[in-house]
Structure formats: C-alpha cells, structure tokens
Amino acid sequence: MNYAAGVQCVAKCSNKKPKPGELAYRKGHILTIVETSVRKGYYKARHNTTGEEGLINANNVREREALRVDPSLSLMPWFHGKISGPEAVIKLHPPEDGLFLVRESIRHPGDYVLCVSFSGEVFHYRVIYQDNKLTIDYKQYFYNLIDMIEFYSKNNDSIVTTLTKPKKKQGTKSAEVELSKTGWLLDITKLTLGENIGEGEFGAVYRGEYMGQKVAVKIIKCDVTAQAFLQETAVMTKLQHKNLVRLLGVILNKGLHIVTELMNKGNLGNFLRTRGRSIINSAQLLRFALGVCEGMEYLESKKLVHRDLAARNVLVSDDSEAKVSDFGLTKVDSKESDKAKLPIKWTAPEALMKEKFSTKSDVWSYGVLLWEIFSYGRQPYPKMSLKEVKEQVEAGYRMEAPEDCPADVYSLMRLCWEQEPRRRPGFPRLREKLEQEMAKRSPRPEAAHRGEITSGSRS
Numbered sequence: 070m071n072y073a074a075g076v077q078c079v080a081k082c083s084n085k086k087p088k089p090g091e092l093a094y095r096k097g098h099i100l101t102i103v104e105t106s107v108r109k110g111y112y113k114a115r116h117n118t119t120g121e122e123g124l125i126n127a128n129n130v131r132e133r134e135a136l137r138v139d140p141s142l143s144l145m146p147w148f149h150g151k152i153s154g155p156e157a158v159i160k161l162h163p164p165e166d167g168l169f170l171v172r173e174s175i176r177h178p179g180d181y182v183l184c185v186s187f188s189g190e191v192f193h194y195r196v197i198y199q200d201n202k203l204t205i206d207y208k209q210y211f212y213n214l215i216d217m218i219e220f221y222s223k224n225n226d227s228i229v230t231t232l233t234k235p236k237k238k239q240g241t242k243s244a245e246v247e248l249s250k251t252g253w254l255l256d257i258t259k260l261t262l263g264e265n266i267g268e269g270e271f272g273a274v275y276r277g278e279y280m281g282q283k284v285a286v287k288i289i290k291c292d293v294t295a296q297a298f299l300q301e302t303a304v305m306t307k308l309q310h311k312n313l314v315r316l317l318g319v320i321l322n323k324g325l326h327i328v329t330e331l332m333n334k335g336n337l338g339n340f341l342r343t344r345g346r347s348i349i350n351s352a353q354l355l356r357f358a359l360g361v362c363e364g365m366e367y368l369e370s371k372k373l374v375h376r377d378l379a380a381r382n383v384l385v386s387d388d389s390e391a392k393v394s395d396f397g398l399t400k401v402d403s404k405e406s407d408k409a410k411l412p413i414k415w416t417a418p419e420a421l422m423k424e425k426f427s428t429k430s431d432v433w434s435y436g437v438l439l440w441e442i443f444s445y446g447r448q449p450y451p452k453m454s455l456k457e458v459k460e461q462v463e464a465g466y467r468m469e470a471p472e473d474c475p476a477d478v479y480s481l482m483r484l485c486w487e488q489e490p491r492r493r494p495g496f497p498r499l500r501e502k503l504e505q506e507m508a509k510r511s512p513r514p515e516a517a518h519r520g521e522i523t524s525g526s527r528s
C-alpha cells in the first residue's frame with residue numbers, strides 16, 4: 070500500500086526503541102505521512118501527539134479508518150429528550166454514584182433537567198435557559214449542554230457529585246468514543262487558535278496551528294447544529310484527495326471544533342472577485358476548473374453527491390489549488406432533502422422540482438460554478454430573482470457566456486445544463502475536455518502576473 074503525503078495512518082505495532090532517524094510510537098498512535106520517497110519501504114512521518122518527525126516502516130502502519138456515517142452517532146448520548154422525572158428515575162436504575170442523564174423539562178419548556186444518581190437517590194437539577202445561555206446555579210453559565218456536562222464531570226460545585234457515567238439513550242452511540250477509537254479525536258491542548266477568518270452560517274472559522282501544522286478551525290457551539298455537523302465530519306473521514314479540503318480531525322470542547330487544512334486564499338468566489346482579470350489569467354481559471362472537476366470525479370467514484378457545489382464552497386490553497394469543501398449536504402443516498410435550504414441558482418431543475426439529486430445534478434451545479442469562475446466571481450443569473458430563475462430555467466432559459474469566456478468552455482457549461490440529466494457529461498468526460506482545453510493553450514502555462522499566482526505545472 071502506498072500512502073501520499075498528508076495521509077494519516079494508525080500504527081499497527083509499537084516502535085519503542087527507535088534507531089537513529091526513526092520515529093518512536095506506540096501501537097494505535099496516529100502518524101501523518103510527511104514524505105514518501107525518503108528510503109525504500111519507509112516514510113517520513115510526523116507523530117500527531119508529540120509532533121516529532123522521523124522515519125517509519127511502511128509495513129507498521131495502516132490508513133486511519135473512516136468514521137461510519139451513522140445517525141445513531143451522538144455527541145450527547147446522555148440526552149434523553151422529553152421524558153418525565155419518574156421515567157428518568159427508572160432509567161437511572163440500578164443506582165450508581167455519578168450516573169446521569171439530561172432530559173427536557175416538561176413543566177418548563179425550553180429548560181432542561183440534569184438527573185444524577187447518588188447514594189441510592191436521583192437528584193434533579195433544573196437547567197435554566199436564559200439569554201442564550203444555560204445555568205443551574207446562576208453562577209456558572211454555559212453555551213450548550215455539552216459544555217455543561219464537561220464542566221460537571223470535573224467539578225461538583227453546585228451538584229451532589231461529579232458526573233462520572235452517562236446513561237446512554239437507547240440506540241445511540243457515543244461520538245466521542247467512536248471518534249477516539251478511529252483516531253479522529255484531536256487534543257485541544259495541542260491547538261493554538263488565531264484570528265477569525267470567516268463566518269459560516271453555523272459557526273465561525275479561525276486560523277490555527279495544530280502541532281506545527283497550519284489549520285482552519287470551524288467552531289460550532291450549538292448542540293443541535295454540532296450534532297448535524299457530525300455527519301458532515303463522518304463523510305469527510307472517508308475522503309482523501311488533493312482537490313477536497315482535508316479533515317484533520319475534531320475536538321470536542323465547548324461544542325464541536327472541526328479542524329481542516331488551512332486554505333489561506335479563502336473561498337474561490339471572493340478570491341476571483343478581489344483579484345479580477347488584471348491579476349488572474351485564463352490559464353489559472355482553467356486550472357481552478359480542472360481542480361474542482363478532479364475533486365468531483367473522486368467524489369463521484371465514492372458514490373457521493375455534493376448537492377451544494379458553488380464557488381463559495383470551493384477554497385483556494387496557498388499554492389492556488391482549488392479544493393471542494395462544505396460537505397454539509399453531501400449524502401450517500403439521494404432521497405431526503407430540506408427544500409428550503411436549496412441554493413436555487415446552483416441546483417438542477419430535477420433536483421429543485423422532484424428532489425432527484427445525483428452526480429448529474431452536481432454536474433449542473435458544476436456548470437454554474439464554471440460560469441462563476443469565468444465571470445471572475447459574479448453572481449449567477451445577474452439581476453434575476455430566485456423565482457424568475459426557477460421559472461425561466463425550467464422553460465429552457467440558460468445564462469449567456471461570461472465576457473471573454475473561451476467558446477469551448479461555454480459549450481461545456483451548456484452541456485452541464487442539459488435539461489435531461491442523462492445527456493449531461495460525467496465528471497471524467499468534463500475533465501478530459503478541460504485537459505484538452507489546457508493542452509490547446511501554450512505548452513507552458515502563461516506567466517503569472519504580479520507574482521500572485523504560482524506558475525508551473527500542476528502537481
């Protein structure tokens with residue numbers, strides 16, 4: 070098995086007495102491949118906990134396991150929803166000091182109750198929800214239940230005993246345990262948080278450093294949203310491709326921290342708008358288009374449908390590689406969806422009307438993304454309302470070519486916007502066409518302007 074640089078592996082056995090130049094590790098430790106061609110049968114790797122680098126024997130590691138996308142995976146396995154006090158008492162039987170659960174208060178809607186077993190009795194603490202915060206004693210305040218449970222697992226200031234054992238709701242699996250077993254749980258003490266670099270719909274994104282590696286950290290504070298993002302994270306654990314934003318792991322602390330590789334040049338839409346034609350040449354536009362296409366081809370090979378492909382969800386790395394991100398709507402199956410959330414200007418007609426999502430509906434969105442790329446980040450269907458777009462596209466209207474867009478690239482957009490999904494090309498075909506388009510240009514990529522864009526061949 071050959072692993073590429075950046076791949077995270079689990080040690081199959083220990084190397085407690087490393088020879089000079091070798092890395093010390095124990096069975097189960099997570100190691101990141103740094104370089105592949107240092108010595109035959111060896112990789113240079115970095116230890117995810119100690120941060121040390123050294124050689125490892127290729128036979129001693131296996132690729133880190135993906136987390137199963139499993140709706141029963143829960144960040145709050147101790148949360149039992151709306152059950153009564155007496156029901157909670159039954160659930161906390163047989164008694165055990167520190168055994169606990171959280172339920173929704175029936176008498177005070179919006180509030181919660183923390184139920185703890187101690188000395189053969191069950192104690193019920195009302196958790197008051199006030200000004201977007203939670204409190205039991207009006208002294209300690211928490212943003213969410215996860216935080217609160219974490220705090221009372223270490224302190225027993227206002228409660229009878231520290232929380233030691235969650236009473237799991239039937240049918241749930243602890244996300245923390247699963248993340249830790251599969252090696253995706255990172256250590257908060259190794260993370261240094263930097264400045265805020267973006268605001269998503271559900272959480273802020275920060276620059277950071279995790280054991281010497283530059284990272285981006287999305288922090289999701291709301292319990293329910295964090296739970297929803299867990300599925301996105303599980304999808305990401307399966308994916309390793311140079312054109313998909315790579316997940317490094319998650320941290321469970323004050324909500325959910327999703328740690329990914331840092332994409333220093335931000336999202337593609339902003340990148341193109343803020344630089345424009347004078348800085349970015351058409352060869353670079355093609356490279357972006359091809360990069361996204363390769364990422365999508367890989368996603369297609371994994372039978373995953375993205376559902377929200379758009380320039381705002383493509384990020385640009387330091388070396389100007391475009392990578393697809395935001396797998397929030399990504400689903401293995403293509404049935405259920407939340408209609409209200411669909412990005413109308415990017416969504417294929419059959420997906421909008423009949424909720425038929427497929428790789429071919431991703432291809433439609435890819436066509437819109439191509440339009441965004443070649444118009445340097447303009448809003449698609451300029452000056453048209455969402456209602457107009459929906460009606461007119463259904464009636465056969467298609468966007469015109471962006472200014473100075475190569476005719477062959479516009480033809481590709483039109484193919485992506487075939488009404489009939491079957492008639493749209495797949496991503497492998499689109500990639501071939503884009504490669505031909507690249508080859509037609511000068512054998513050497515056009516020189517970068519003002520040193521903004523790295524020239525040279527794509528790696």
Ligand code: ADP
Nearest residue numbers: 267268269270271274285329330331332335336
């Ligand atoms: P949304 O919730 O709108 O889908 P995100 O929360 O994923 O958006 O990201 C919001 C913004 O934060 C992005 O548009 C981008 O500018 C920045 N961002 C997100 N992830 C990264 C990353 N890995 N590296 C650099 N910037 C990022």
